[in-house]
Amino acid sequence: MASKLLIIAFAACTVLAPPALAQTAGDDASVGGAKEELKSKWGDLQREVGDLRGKITSYSQQIGELSDPKTSRAKVAELQVDIGQALAATLDQGEIASLGQKVLDTDKAWLADIYKHGWPPERIAMLEGKFKSTIEKTQHTLDDLAQIRKELAATLRRIQSDGDYLEALARVQQSEEMARVLQSLLHDLQTTSDNLKSIVDDAPGV
Numbered sequence: 001m002a003s004k005l006l007i008i009a010f011a012a013c014t015v016l017a018p019p020a021l022a023q024t025a026g027d028d029a030s031v032g033g034a035k036e037e038l039k040s041k042w043g044d045l046q047r048e049v050g051d052l053r054g055k056i057t058s059y060s061q062q063i064g065e066l067s068d069p070k071t072s073r074a075k076v077a078e079l080q081v082d083i084g085q086a087l088a089a090t091l092d093q094g095e096i097a098s099l100g101q102k103v104l105d106t107d108k109a110w111l112a113d114i115y116k117h118g119w120p121p122e123r124i125a126m127l128e129g130k131f132k133s134t135i136e137k138t139q140h141t142l143d144d145l146a147q148i149r150k151e152l153a154a155t156l157r158r159i160q161s162d163g164d165y166l167e168a169l170a171r172v173q174q175s176e177e178m179a180r181v182l183q184s185l186l187h188d189l190q191t192t193s194d195n196l197k198s199i200v201d202d203a204p205g206v
Contacts, residue, residue, distance in 0.1 A: 031106045038099040042141060045089055045096060049148060049200050052086045053193045055079065060186045069178035073166045076185065080159045083152055090149035100142045107135045147199050155192045159185070 059079045063072045089096065111131040114124055162185050169178045 031103060034099050034102050034106075038096065038103055038138075038141075041096045041099060045145075045148070046200050048086055048089060049196050052082060053196055055082050056189050056193045060189050063182055064186055069166070069175050069182065070170055072182050073163065073170065073178070076159060076163055076166070076182070079189075080156065080163065083156050083159065087149065087152040087156060090145050090152065096145055097142065100138055100145070104135060104138045104142065107131055107138065111135065144199055144202070148196065151192060151195050151199070155189070158188055 056079065059075050063075050088094065091097065111128065114127045114131070119127075162181055166178055166181055169175075169181070
Protein backbone atom coordinates (compact mmCIF):
# COMPACT_ATOMS: atom_id res chain seq x y z
CA MET A 1 0.00 0.00 0.00
CA ALA A 2 2.82 2.40 0.91
CA SER A 3 4.63 1.66 -2.34
CA LYS A 4 1.45 2.40 -4.30
CA LEU A 5 1.11 5.77 -2.57
CA LEU A 6 4.72 6.62 -3.45
CA ILE A 7 4.12 5.75 -7.09
CA ILE A 8 0.96 7.89 -7.16
CA ALA A 9 2.79 10.81 -5.51
CA PHE A 10 5.69 10.53 -7.98
CA ALA A 11 3.29 10.40 -10.90
CA ALA A 12 1.48 13.48 -9.62
CA CYS A 13 4.76 15.39 -9.35
CA THR A 14 5.70 14.30 -12.86
CA VAL A 15 2.38 15.55 -14.22
CA LEU A 16 2.61 18.86 -12.39
CA ALA A 17 6.22 19.62 -13.31
CA PRO A 18 5.84 20.53 -17.01
CA PRO A 19 3.34 23.38 -16.46
CA ALA A 20 5.57 24.92 -13.77
CA LEU A 21 8.59 24.75 -16.05
CA ALA A 22 6.59 26.14 -18.94
CA GLN A 23 5.44 29.05 -16.78
CA THR A 24 9.02 29.78 -15.72
CA ALA A 25 10.20 29.63 -19.32
CA GLY A 26 7.44 32.05 -20.27
CA ASP A 27 8.46 34.45 -17.50
CA ASP A 28 12.10 34.21 -18.57
CA ALA A 29 11.16 34.96 -22.17
CA SER A 30 9.05 37.93 -21.07
CA VAL A 31 11.84 39.46 -19.00
CA GLY A 32 14.42 38.60 -21.65
CA GLY A 33 12.30 40.47 -24.18
CA ALA A 34 11.99 43.41 -21.79
CA LYS A 35 15.77 43.52 -21.38
CA GLU A 36 16.31 43.54 -25.14
CA GLU A 37 13.68 46.24 -25.60
CA LEU A 38 15.20 48.28 -22.78
CA LYS A 39 18.63 48.00 -24.41
CA SER A 40 17.16 49.11 -27.75
CA LYS A 41 15.21 52.02 -26.24
CA TRP A 42 18.23 53.17 -24.25
CA GLY A 43 20.30 53.13 -27.44
CA ASP A 44 17.60 55.21 -29.14
CA LEU A 45 17.70 57.71 -26.26
CA GLN A 46 21.49 57.96 -26.43
CA ARG A 47 21.25 58.77 -30.13
CA GLU A 48 18.44 61.26 -29.50
CA VAL A 49 20.47 63.01 -26.80
CA GLY A 50 23.45 63.07 -29.17
CA ASP A 51 21.28 64.62 -31.89
CA LEU A 52 19.92 67.12 -29.38
CA ARG A 53 23.43 68.15 -28.37
CA GLY A 54 24.17 68.73 -32.05
CA LYS A 55 21.05 70.88 -32.36
CA ILE A 56 21.95 72.85 -29.26
CA THR A 57 25.39 73.56 -30.70
CA SER A 58 23.97 74.42 -34.12
CA TYR A 59 21.20 76.65 -32.78
CA SER A 60 23.57 78.33 -30.36
CA GLN A 61 25.90 79.17 -33.23
CA GLN A 62 23.03 80.46 -35.35
CA ILE A 63 21.64 82.55 -32.51
CA GLY A 64 25.08 83.95 -31.79
CA GLU A 65 25.49 84.99 -35.43
CA LEU A 66 22.06 86.59 -35.81
CA SER A 67 21.88 90.34 -35.46
CA ASP A 68 18.10 90.47 -35.16
CA PRO A 69 17.01 89.44 -31.64
CA LYS A 70 13.49 88.67 -32.86
CA THR A 71 14.83 86.11 -35.32
CA SER A 72 17.02 84.69 -32.57
CA ARG A 73 13.96 84.35 -30.36
CA ALA A 74 12.32 82.20 -33.06
CA LYS A 75 15.33 79.87 -32.98
CA VAL A 76 15.00 79.61 -29.21
CA ALA A 77 11.38 78.55 -29.68
CA GLU A 78 12.42 75.82 -32.15
CA LEU A 79 14.98 74.50 -29.69
CA GLN A 80 12.36 74.48 -26.95
CA VAL A 81 10.27 72.04 -29.00
CA ASP A 82 13.26 69.73 -29.59
CA ILE A 83 14.17 69.65 -25.90
CA GLY A 84 10.54 68.97 -24.97
CA GLN A 85 10.43 65.96 -27.30
CA ALA A 86 13.64 64.52 -25.82
CA LEU A 87 12.33 65.12 -22.31
CA ALA A 88 9.16 63.14 -23.07
CA ALA A 89 11.27 60.00 -23.62
CA THR A 90 12.70 60.23 -20.09
CA LEU A 91 9.47 60.52 -18.08
CA ASP A 92 8.84 58.24 -15.08
CA GLN A 93 5.89 56.57 -16.80
CA GLY A 94 7.64 56.43 -20.17
CA GLU A 95 8.73 53.25 -21.95
CA ILE A 96 12.35 53.32 -20.83
CA ALA A 97 11.58 53.91 -17.15
CA SER A 98 8.80 51.29 -17.15
CA LEU A 99 10.93 48.66 -18.86
CA GLY A 100 13.88 49.39 -16.57
CA GLN A 101 11.74 49.06 -13.45
CA LYS A 102 10.27 45.78 -14.68
CA VAL A 103 13.74 44.32 -15.30
CA LEU A 104 15.03 45.65 -11.97
CA ASP A 105 12.12 44.26 -9.94
CA THR A 106 12.35 40.85 -11.61
CA ASP A 107 16.11 40.52 -11.14
CA LYS A 108 15.77 41.50 -7.47
CA ALA A 109 13.07 38.86 -7.00
CA TRP A 110 15.21 36.23 -8.71
CA LEU A 111 18.19 37.20 -6.56
CA ALA A 112 16.12 36.73 -3.40
CA ASP A 113 14.97 33.33 -4.70
CA ILE A 114 18.45 31.79 -5.00
CA TYR A 115 18.83 31.63 -1.20
CA LYS A 116 15.73 29.41 -0.77
CA HIS A 117 16.96 26.19 -2.40
CA GLY A 118 19.80 25.02 -0.18
CA TRP A 119 22.27 25.11 -3.07
CA PRO A 120 26.02 24.83 -2.33
CA PRO A 121 27.73 28.16 -1.52
CA GLU A 122 29.71 28.19 -4.77
CA ARG A 123 26.51 27.97 -6.83
CA ILE A 124 24.88 30.71 -4.80
CA ALA A 125 27.99 32.90 -5.10
CA MET A 126 28.06 32.53 -8.88
CA LEU A 127 24.36 33.38 -9.30
CA GLU A 128 24.60 36.18 -6.74
CA GLY A 129 27.42 37.82 -8.67
CA LYS A 130 25.55 37.62 -11.97
CA PHE A 131 22.28 38.97 -10.60
CA LYS A 132 23.95 41.79 -8.66
CA SER A 133 25.86 42.82 -11.77
CA THR A 134 22.71 43.10 -13.90
CA ILE A 135 20.84 44.85 -11.09
CA GLU A 136 23.64 47.41 -10.75
CA LYS A 137 23.66 48.11 -14.50
CA THR A 138 19.90 48.50 -14.67
CA GLN A 139 19.85 50.78 -11.62
CA HIS A 140 22.67 52.84 -13.13
CA THR A 141 20.64 53.18 -16.33
CA LEU A 142 17.58 54.38 -14.41
CA ASP A 143 19.74 56.83 -12.44
CA ASP A 144 21.21 58.17 -15.67
CA LEU A 145 17.72 58.49 -17.12
CA ALA A 146 16.69 60.55 -14.10
CA GLN A 147 19.75 62.78 -14.51
CA ILE A 148 19.01 63.36 -18.19
CA ARG A 149 15.39 64.17 -17.31
CA LYS A 150 16.51 66.62 -14.61
CA GLU A 151 18.95 68.33 -16.96
CA LEU A 152 16.45 68.66 -19.80
CA ALA A 153 13.62 69.81 -17.52
CA ALA A 154 15.79 72.55 -15.98
CA THR A 155 16.89 73.71 -19.42
CA LEU A 156 13.32 73.70 -20.71
CA ARG A 157 12.18 75.81 -17.75
CA ARG A 158 15.03 78.26 -18.39
CA ILE A 159 14.14 78.53 -22.08
CA GLN A 160 10.46 79.03 -21.26
CA SER A 161 11.26 81.76 -18.77
CA ASP A 162 13.70 83.51 -21.09
CA GLY A 163 11.30 83.10 -24.00
CA ASP A 164 8.55 84.87 -22.08
CA TYR A 165 10.97 87.63 -21.08
CA LEU A 166 12.21 87.99 -24.65
CA GLU A 167 8.59 88.27 -25.79
CA ALA A 168 8.04 91.14 -23.36
CA LEU A 169 11.30 92.80 -24.41
CA ALA A 170 10.31 92.55 -28.07
CA ARG A 171 7.09 94.41 -27.30
CA VAL A 172 9.01 97.35 -25.88
CA GLN A 173 11.77 97.03 -28.48
CA GLN A 174 14.61 96.49 -26.03
CA SER A 175 17.06 94.92 -28.47
CA GLU A 176 20.17 95.38 -26.32
CA GLU A 177 18.60 93.60 -23.35
CA MET A 178 17.36 90.85 -25.67
CA ALA A 179 20.91 90.33 -26.90
CA ARG A 180 22.20 90.04 -23.32
CA VAL A 181 19.51 87.50 -22.42
CA LEU A 182 20.31 85.45 -25.51
CA GLN A 183 24.02 85.42 -24.76
CA SER A 184 23.35 84.24 -21.23
CA LEU A 185 21.05 81.55 -22.60
CA LEU A 186 23.73 80.42 -25.06
CA HIS A 187 26.16 79.92 -22.20
CA ASP A 188 23.63 77.81 -20.27
CA LEU A 189 22.78 75.76 -23.36
CA GLN A 190 26.44 74.91 -23.84
CA THR A 191 26.60 73.81 -20.20
CA THR A 192 23.55 71.62 -20.81
CA SER A 193 25.25 70.08 -23.84
CA ASP A 194 28.39 69.31 -21.83
CA ASN A 195 26.38 67.83 -18.95
CA LEU A 196 24.37 65.59 -21.28
CA LYS A 197 27.55 64.35 -22.91
CA SER A 198 29.01 63.51 -19.51
CA ILE A 199 25.90 61.55 -18.46
CA VAL A 200 25.55 59.58 -21.70
CA ASP A 201 29.26 58.82 -22.02
CA ASP A 202 29.34 57.53 -18.44
CA ALA A 203 26.23 55.35 -18.89
CA PRO A 204 26.96 51.59 -18.83
CA GLY A 205 23.81 50.72 -20.75
CA VAL A 206 21.94 47.52 -19.89
